[in-house]
Amino acid sequence: MIEVENLHKSFGETHVLKGITTNFEQGKTNLIIGQSGSGKTVFLKCLLGLFEPEQGDIRYSGQLYADLSGDERRDLRQDMGMVFQGSALFDSMTVEENVRFPLEMFTKKSKAEMKERVDTVLERVNLEDAHDKFPAEISGGMKKRVAIARAIVMNPTYLFCDEPNSGLDPKTAILIDNLIQEITREFDITTVINTHDMNSVMEIGEKIIFLKDGYKEWEGTNKEIFKTDNEAVTNFVYSSELFKKVRQMYIEERN
Amino acid sequence: MKYIAAIGKYFIMVWEVFKKPTKWPIMRSLILKEIDELIYGSMGIIIFISFFIGGVVTIQTALNLTSPFLPKSLIGFATRQSVILEFAPTFTSIIMVGKVGSYITSSIGTMRVTEQIDALEVMGVNSLNYLVFPKIIAMLFFPFAVAIAMYIGVLGGWIAAVFGGYAPSGEFIKGLQIDFIPFHVTYAFIKTLVFAFVIATIPSYFGYYMRGGALEVGKAATTSFVWTSVVIIILNYVLTQLLLG
Secondary structure, three states: OEEEEEEEEEEOOEEEEEEEEEEEOOOOEEEEEOOOOOOHHHHHHHHHOOOOOOEEEEEEOOEEHHHOOHHHHHHHHOOEEEEEOOEOOOOOOOHHHHHHHHHHHHOOOOHHHHHHHHHHHHHHOOOOOOOOOOHHHOOHHHHHHHHHHHHHOOOOOEEEEEOOOOOOOHHHHHHHHHHHHHHHHHHOOEEEEEOOOHHHHHHHOOEEEEEEOOEEEEEEOHHHHOOOOOHHHHHHHOOOHHHHHHHHHHHHHHO | OHHHHHHHHHHHHHHHHOOOOOOHHHHHHHHHHHHHHHHHHHHHHHHHHHHHHHHHHHHHHHHHOOOOOOOOHHHHHHHHHHHHHHHHHHHHHHHHHHHHHHHHHHHHHHHHHOOHHHHHHHHOOOHHHHHHHHHHHHHOOHHHHHHHHHHHHHHHHHHHHHHOOOOOHHHHHHHHHOOOOHHHHHHHHHHHHHHHHHHHHHHHHHHHOOOOOHHHHHHHHHHHHHHHHHHHHHHHHHHHHHHHO
């Protein structure tokens, strides 16, 4: 579980995060949503420890991040998996080498043990046949799956995903969403996903935090988001014609 | 003020490079890869340029020694001094800035743009140590390349002198041996080691801290070439004054 209390982050004169308090639950897919410029990415990077907040606390399983030493912070990072928006695979390495990389860097496993673990996670993301391919030789969806495999290979406690569906066709996007949710439940991970994809919100939004102008505007579940009266949330959710029609149908049904 | 901040940032980067080292088996393979890429991969251009520069130095010296009272051995002497003191260490370093420096900036810059450096940091890897340290170690082998450049440069000069009819082989070789000061070679290698460090770190700095996209990677490579060359030229002057002055 990750607990965030009164988080503030600025860049020069620009105050990006303005006192966010929330928590991300273990074994659930927690979504951060909001318009571009609302502070989602900065919030995620604060959670990852890539940005140092000016004010506020972040607790990982009760441990206050600010109290951790440099070595303890690095140890904590080894307990985190991250799926980047552009996958961020090492393009000079094959799929297998990419997934094996964290094991080589941080464990004392034998080559056979590493191979077994890599095979297991690649099989888990349905990429048994891509071991020797380079990132440039595989599709966007496959890259995302490799990134997920690399993120979970160390059995992380926390999984962070930045726009995991961006650039994917709707069908592949749903596959990636479902894969992330299955892995979250299977390994009891605290998963935090930064997205503005409404399909993801509908499919896997077990807990949703809506950010607006650096504030936490709303939080709830995927069932609650379509019923809320919060104007900012409804403006965001129903910005597409499809969702406007869905809401109209819901209101008609209710009446 | 901007430049002072950049210099400070550069030295902080260099300090970070040596902190929290990567596991040795991984680092060893990275170093070998970089030696192959940075040094072995540059040998062709170094040999090619050194050969012709040596030849040109010989021809120009010969054409300027018009007095019949000056011995032909001076051509060999001047070629040796020019090649060992300046052309092999400094000229080769500038060539390396163009070839290796641009490669370093663009490869690290591309990793920055595609979030690969962020991925390393999130995993808890000291990305500066992982990316820059192997390049520094690989560039420690640069003096070997310069030693070859010296030999090839002198060889080019000898071929130009003998086959161009500017000096007989014996006179040229006699000139190569006149007043030879071994410290001049040491001086050249000291310079080369300093330049090697500069070639590994300044382009890394421009790549690592770049912002933007593909276009900015190209701009960073150009800026890195300019600044690395400027630093090498200034250091060349300072080291020459300190070691030979």
